[in-house]
Amino acid sequence: MSGKVVLENISKWYGEGATFVKAVDQVSLHVQKGEFVAIIGPSGSGKSTLLSIMGALLSPSEGRFLLDNQDVTKFTKNEMAQVRLEKIGFIFQSSNLVSFLSVRDQLLLVSKLAGKKEKEAKQKSDQLLERVGLFHRRNHYPEQLSGGEKQRVAIARAWMNDPELILADEPTASLDSKRGRDIVEMIAKEVKSRGKSAIMVTHDERVLDLCDRVLMIKDGQLSERVATHI
Amino acid sequence: MFLALREIKYSKLRFLLISIIMVLITWLVFLISGLANGLSSENASSFQNIKATHFIVQPNADKKLNRSRISEEKWVEIQKLSSPGEVTPFGQKMLSIVKQGTDHKVDIAVFATDANGFLAPDVIEGKKLRNDAQHEVVVDQSLSEKGIDIGDWIQDPDTDQKWQVVGFTKGQMYSHSPVVFMNLHDWKSIAIKQTAETTTYYNAISVKMDSLNIHTLQSQVKDIDIITKADALQNIPGYKEEQSTLNMMMVFLFVIASFVQAVFFYVITLQKTSMYGVLKAIGASTAKLTRSLVVQMLFIIVLVILCSIGLSYGAQALISSSVPFQLEVGTIALFSGLFFIVSIIGSLLSLYQILKIDAVEAIGRVE
Ligand SMILES: Nc1ncnc2c1ncn2[C@@H]1O[C@H](COP(=O)(O)OP(=O)(O)OP(=O)(O)O)[C@@H](O)[C@H]1O
Ligand SMILES: [Mg+2]
Numbered sequence: 001m002s003g004k005v006v007l008e009n010i011s012k013w014y015g016e017g018a019t020f021v022k023a024v025d026q027v028s029l030h031v032q033k034g035e036f037v038a039i040i041g042p043s044g045s046g047k048s049t050l051l052s053i054m055g056a057l058l059s060p061s062e063g064r065f066l067l068d069n070q071d072v073t074k075f076t077k078n079e080m081a082q083v084r085l086e087k088i089g090f091i092f093q094s095s096n097l098v099s100f101l102s103v104r105d106q107l108l109l110v111s112k113l114a115g116k117k118e119k120e121a122k123q124k125s126d127q128l129l130e131r132v133g134l135f136h137r138r139n140h141y142p143e144q145l146s147g148g149e150k151q152r153v154a155i156a157r158a159w160m161n162d163p164e165l166i167l168a169d170e171p172t173a174s175l176d177s178k179r180g181r182d183i184v185e186m187i188a189k190e191v192k193s194r195g196k197s198a199i200m201v202t203h204d205e206r207v208l209d210l211c212d213r214v215l216m217i218k219d220g221q222l223s224e225r226v227a228t229h230i
Numbered sequence: 231m232f233l234a235l236r237e238i239k240y241s242k243l244r245f246l247l248i249s250i251i252m253v254l255i256t257w258l259v260f261l262i263s264g265l266a267n268g269l270s271s272e273n274a275s276s277f278q279n280i281k282a283t284h285f286i287v288q289p290n291a292d293k294k295l296n297r298s299r300i301s302e303e304k305w306v307e308i309q310k311l312s313s314p315g316e317v318t319p320f321g322q323k324m325l326s327i328v329k330q331g332t333d334h335k336v337d338i339a340v341f342a343t344d345a346n347g348f349l350a351p352d353v354i355e356g357k358k359l360r361n362d363a364q365h366e367v368v369v370d371q372s373l374s375e376k377g378i379d380i381g382d383w384i385q386d387p388d389t390d391q392k393w394q395v396v397g398f399t400k401g402q403m404y405s406h407s408p409v410v411f412m413n414l415h416d417w418k419s420i421a422i423k424q425t426a427e428t429t430t431y432y433n434a435i436s437v438k439m440d441s442l443n444i445h446t447l448q449s450q451v452k453d454i455d456i457i458t459k460a461d462a463l464q465n466i467p468g469y470k471e472e473q474s475t476l477n478m479m480m481v482f483l484f485v486i487a488s489f490v491q492a493v494f495f496y497v498i499t500l501q502k503t504s505m506y507g508v509l510k511a512i513g514a515s516t517a518k519l520t521r522s523l524v525v526q527m528l529f530i531i532v533l534v535i536l537c538s539i540g541l542s543y544g545a546q547a548l549i550s551s552s553v554p555f556q557l558e559v560g561t562i563a564l565f566s567g568l569f570f571i572v573s574i575i576g577s578l579l580s581l582y583q584i585l586k587i588d589a590v591e592a593i594g595r596v597e
Contacts, residue, residue, distance in 0.1 A: 057590040085513025096508040100240035112232050
């Protein structure tokens with residue numbers, strides 16, 4: 001058993017009787033260091049559910065989920081929050097920044113929550129903002145940023161605590177194709193240069209060439225797909 | 231702290247408006263409490279400061295001193311059963327008097343007592359009350375605002391009885407009127423002349439005793455009722471009504487202020503539901519989010535209380551001395567403490583909202 005992220009026969013179902021839904025069905029998956037995986041599939045196929053399980057947001061009904069050789073399925077709610085804080089970086093569909101924090105404070109908040117030293121956090125946040133090209137906007141508030149800029153702040157925020165795993169749920173959905181591609185390129189570059197893992201749910205076929213592997217999910221069942229298009 | 235203060239800074243106007251509303255309400259509470267205080271001491275400072283512990287009154291007088299009559303014989307009987315210094319007779323009567331030579335009437339409260347007894351007033355200016363002098367009175371200094379000074383004669387225009395003011399005392403008001411102290415000798419002439427009574431009476435016998443002795447006394451003397459100092463205070467005409475009206479206003483304002491604050495925070499918490507979801511998803515514990523909310527509420531409430539206290543003292547300095555207004559540190563501390571506690575309780579409503587939010591909602595799911 002190897003890899004950063006290991007899913008073993010994970011299932012998740014909702015409801016009972018007539019309302020019973022099997023959102024994720026016996027999914028097994030290994031993601032290595034430095035690997036960027038995309039998950040595609042029709043609406044309602046279980047993508048978000050699967051991502052929530054890998055993000056330690058949701059406990060599976062069945063199966064094991066290992067992150068860095070730790071069995072997250074055995075964790076309490078608080079321990080799961082701690083795992084999210086330290087090991088996982090989230091990029092949501094709409095950037096989901098905190099409206100009353102400046103760009104820089106968005107990043108500082110994360111290190112604050114983790115109880116890190118302020119001085120180092122400031123250096124780190126400046127570096128990250130530099131890297132996503134938003135240093136000159138560090139004192140702006142989310143309402144003053146464009147959609148793409150917001151998403152870049154969200155990426156910088158996801159990197160702030162140096163997570164092992166980056167999870168992105170349709171990060172390009174609210175962007176035009178050029179900007180969307182920039183964002184995905186940014187994630188891919190970071191994964192390669194720093195040896196992290198990333199998993200991205202997307203509807204956007206045009207960015208799949210930037211990923212190492214593309215997985216298809218249908219009715220909760222996962223299958224490998226060779227990235228062949230154009 | 232990080233989130234709490236930055237949000238206040240960002241949404242300045244919103245927090246400023248709610249703070250202004252709360253400052254106004256709290257300020258009003260403090261003003262009314264000052265007024266209640268001022269009125270109560272204007273109404274009854276003589277009884278708040280009185281050195282008696284109990285009063286012996288007539289059983290069917292409804293605990294009201296002005297309705298009670300204790301005969302001379304009863305007084306003699308009570309005196310025999312107690313040691314000297316424990317009991318002293320007390321006569322009380324409302325009168326309208328004029329300064330001799332003028333015809334402007336002033337309401338006063340006559341207190342008659344043994345000049346050597348424990349009810350005798352402390353004199354701040356002039357001479358003390360004496361038992362062997364005739365037609366001498368010691369009056370509350372507020373009468374000087376009506377132009378009555380030491381050496382002046384005051385007169386009851388109905389009966390033409392006259393007394394000379396020989397001294398001033400302070401903090402002696404009864405039923406919104408200044409108290410005029412006289413000895414029991416002068417009282418006898420007033421009591422008979424002014425009422426249908428044909429024999430001397432007192433309104434009450436004031437007592438300075440512990441409750442054990444007083445119970446013995448009560449069992450030994452027939453046909454008496456014993457009330458505490460607090461009872462007597464509450465039964466001063468108009469006192470209870472005045473205070474309970476003001477207290478009711480304060481309670482209502484209190485409830486309004488707490489509701490306004492609780493609802494405000496509840497609504498802004500509801501607005502931030504999705505943000506809390508995101509924060510929980512990126513690893514913020516519920517405890518941290520809760521702390522942030524509580525810090526915010528306390529920050530506002532402390533600021534509001536400080537502003538209101540400042541404004542109240544400012545008002546006290548500006549209000550003219552003819553308005554009975556008197557802030558009391560104890561009362562202000564009590565209300566501030568209550569505001570503090572009530573706003574913490576009010577925050578529970580919002581805390582519950584935060585607890586309910588599930589981090590998983592941050593990820594776009596089909597619900
Ligand atoms: N809390 C829930 N209770 C009941 N059923 C749920 C719940 N969450 C998701 N489901 C069901 O599970 C299935 C998978 O949902 P999921 O949100 O993972 O789909 P998705 O692939 O992300 O779809 P989309 O592309 O539209 O976002 C759906 O049939 C959905 O109705
Ligand atoms: Mg989805």
